[in-house]
Amino acid sequence: GASSRASKNPPFALEAARELVAPKPTLREKAEFEGGGFWEEHDDLLTRAWQELGPRHGDLYKYGHTFEKRYLSKALRRAARDAREGGNETSARDLFKEVVPGVFASEELFTQEFLNDLLEELEHVQGSGIPMRRPNGMNRYGVILDHVGLESSIQGLVEASVRPLASMLFPELVGVEDADEHFAFTVQYDTAGDTELAKHGDASVVTLNLCLGRPGWTGGYLRFFERGGSGFHVGSSVFKALPRGNASAGSGDLSFRPGLAVLHRGQHKHQALPLVDGVRTNAIVWLMGKHGVVRVAPYAEHEQLSVYERWHRTSANALEL
Numbered sequence: 220g221a222s223s224r225a226s227k228n229p230p231f232a233l234e235a236a237r238e239l240v241a242p243k244p245t246l247r248e249k250a251e252f253e254g255g256g257f258w259e260e261h262d263d264l265l266t267r268a269w270q271e272l273g274p275r276h277g278d279l280y281k282y283g284h285t286f287e288k289r290y291l292s293k294a295l296r297r298a299a300r301d302a303r304e305g306g307n308e309t310s311a312r313d314l315f316k317e318v319v320p321g322v323f324a325s326e327e328l329f330t331q332e333f334l335n336d337l338l339e340e341l342e343h344v345q346g347s348g349i350p351m352r353r354p355n356g357m358n359r360y361g362v363i364l365d366h367v368g369l370e371s372s373i374q375g376l377v378e379a380s381v382r383p384l385a386s387m388l389f390p391e392l393v394g395v396e397d398a399d400e401h402f403a404f405t406v407q408y409d410t411a412g413d414t415e416l417a418k419h420g421d422a423s424v425v426t427l428n429l430c431l432g433r434p435g436w437t438g439g440y441l442r443f444f445e446r447g448g449s450g451f452h453v454g455s456s457v458f459k460a461l462p463r464g465n466a467s468a469g470s471g472d473l474s475f476r477p478g479l480a481v482l483h484r485g486q487h488k489h490q491a492l493p494l495v496d497g498v499r500t501n502a503i504v505w506l507m508g509k510h511g512v513v514r515v516a517p518y519a520e521h522e523q524l525s526v527y528e529r530w531h532r533t534s535a536n537a538l539e540l
């Protein structure tokens with residue numbers, strides 16, 4: 220019962236978590252390996268502290284009809300319905316423009332409420348005093364969304380729309396089990412903290428990168444590279460076998476605006492150019508297979524998912540849109 224459970228756990232997890240002295244997030248050297256023990260040791264306490272803190276926007280934490288109505292655009296909901304019920308991906312494809320070869324952008328996926336609520340939730344979480352682990356060794360000021368209670372709602376979002384869209388745009392990479400898991404985090408650039416991110420590939424098969432805001436920064440372009448281990452090589456037989464439009468991972472600079480989302484291959488090398496002024500915050504979802512496995516070998520055309528398979532894989536897809 221409630222009393223025996225309470226007696227097993229130390230009370231006031233939130234207060235206890237605030238007392239913890241976490242490994243410094245500003246240490247750069249070997250950053251990604253540092254302090255792993257700390258986070259494992261206190262995992263339970265931190266999870267309870269987040270529960271005690273509670274949300275500012277509760278709707279963000281549960282995927283379902285309310286989430287979809289508040290946070291997904293009408294255009295995305297209609298496109299998903301057309302694809303799922305009518306087997307027609309035309310409206311889903313029409314959401315995107317290929318702004319750099321292999322980089323598909325859309326301003327039509329999420330609502331303004333999603334951007335606002337997420338930004339406010341980040342402030343709430345970052346002001347809580349609960350220690351937080353950095354998303355990766357390169358960006359020191361983001362939040363791992365999966366660690367602050369948002370993992371299940373983001374997984375719901377992934378299953379219902381992000382994974383089907385990723386499979387539609389990159390059918391040679393997203394098969395049945397290639398995007399069963401995700402890693403979701405934010406990055407934040409400002410002139411007092413991190414201003415840029417070195418050239419890298421993501422530990423993902425496909426990445427969704429959504430700009431949250433705040434409006435008014437300058438600089439901070441996302442640069443994509445044609446070469447440098449994209450996994451696709453012009454002239455190889457594999458490359459030639461890929462369908463047009465999905466074959467390339469080209470070079471170019473992308474200018475974000477709040478609400479602009481891009482999908483790109485994780486192996487498509489990219490770099491965040493220096494922010495000159497203001498603040499840019501993006502939410503990023505890496506898609507990957509179970510246990511973090513990242514598929515890089517492309518599927519031949521006959522092995523790729525059908526439209527039906529893309530949009531009907533899981534029970535989450537059955538949610539009313």
Ligand SMILES: O=C(O)CCC(=O)C(=O)O
Pocket residue numbers: 358406416421428441489491501503
């Ligand atoms: O600056 C960005 O929007 C991209 C960040 C990024 O590529 C990453 O965190 O993997």
Ligand SMILES: [Fe+2]
Pocket residue numbers: 419420421489
């Ligand atoms: Fe990245």
